[in-house]
Amino acid sequence: MSTNKKLVKAAAIAAAAGIFATVFALRLPADSTETSGLSRALPVRTATVKIENGYHARRTFTGRAVPGRVSSMAFELGGTVSEIKVDLGSHVKAGDVLAELDTARLKAQRAQLMAEKDEVAASLDLAERTLKRAQETFQNGHTSASGLMKRKPMPSACGHAPNASRLVLRPLMSMSRNQRCARHLTA
Template sequence: MTQTPDPRDATANPTDKTGAARARPARMKIIIGGVLLLTIAGAVLYTRSSAQANLDEEQTRLARALMVETSQIKAQDHYQIHQKYSGRIVAGRESDHGFDKGGLLAEVLVDEGQRVKKGDSLARLDMRRLEARLGELDAELSQSIALDHQAGAQLDRAQATYDRYKVLRQQSHISAEKFDQVKFDLAGRKAQKTAAESAILRTKAALKSLRVDQALATLTARFDGSVVRRYQDEGTALGAGAPVIRLIEDEKLEIHLGLPEAAVAKLSPGDIHVFQQNGTRLTARLRATHARLDPATRTVTALFDILETSAPVHAGSLAQLTLAHEVPANGFWLPSDALAESRRGLWSVYTVTPAKGNHGATHGTVARQELQLLYTDSERVFVRGTLQDGDRIVTGGLHRLVPGQMVKLAKGQ
């Protein structure tokens, strides 16, 4: 059964109604304060948790940082271009030795590859005809000498007769006709004597010429060197000037090198240069340069005398000379391994920015820098771009890196 509230209850205790109204705001303040305290505590707890998480994340990044090799770069205002030029090693002298007159080749005394000294015999002609002719001239000389003696005796007798008849003619004991006969006889004897002497001189000259031919019938080396070719063998009938032996002066080698005019202008006779020939080091002195430009190659030939070699070299091989000249340009020398391909024909490099805090000396983050390649020199390149003097770059292992990655510097860097 439902009970009807008693109206007297609402007015029975007015004090209780006022106290309840007053207690309500106080409870709200307490609730709001509690919420604020909880919010502040939560924020503090969240901040501490975030900081700890960030710290843990940073520690993790540092622990997982990839170790890289780096180097510090320095700005340059020029770079050197090294250009290689190839020259031919030639013998100081090289000639084909042959006989100045034709004949039958009787003997070849050397073979290819054999070393000879100046004056050594190389080959001989058949000299039987020369020897026979020498015998004839010797006989002619003996006959001419005998005739000269006879003419001399006859001249002495004619001179004595002339002297006697001259006195008799002065005394008019003989006729003028008789004296003229004696005078003409003396003149004839003098002519015979002169002819005999001329015959002796002519025969001696022929003998001398024949002895020269006899000497030249033996082919001798004109300088120290090596036999590089043997053209003829025994029994060959040679014409005058036909080559028999080719000889080169391989102990005195030189290099003939064609250079551009600009490069030649920087060289001075007497300068020492180092050549390379298949790993062999050659030290050579510039002797001279040609006075004309080769119209075919547009180069000037420079002549170098080889002074010293680290190993034997041979005439006919090639030797390389490296010359450097400076090109004005602002940029940096970088190791070739520090480059990575980029877009639009450019290249890139990774620079290292030191990490914040106490780890800046050992750790950093990498960033990509775009570069333009100016010159390549063996294991390094000259570039220009957004790099700054003193930047530290990664010198290897670029395929493992991405921009913003944490890295650890190798020890000693």
């Protein structure tokens, strides 16, 4: 029996040596050849570095933004704002247009007053021509003095009307010269 024990012992040693050799052989890489003498290199990730002047970091703060200075502004004339050119908090320079007024109603009012002025001027011209004709017919003896007095216009009716229309038109005439200034609100 001692031979059987020796055979079993020898077979166990041979099996252990075979298992050890197999495990060692599997751990070696398949393509390792001793031609270069170097081991296989590990894969490495690379990145391109770009030089920047600075960096941006997003930060959040709790609080309330308050303007450094607030200026109250208004148009010279009343009306409807047609366009706002800047937003709240925008930086503006002197002379920048901030908002524009809709001047369509002012233009229509000016046109109406100009038409009334022309109507008054035409009425005055007609009254003057009628008076001139009545004076000529009186001088030629074709009408009496009472007929001449009927044709003579009353000073309150014709004589002062052009002056009254000038008083009404004067602000609108100056508005038309300064229309660009009046319809723009500038800083």
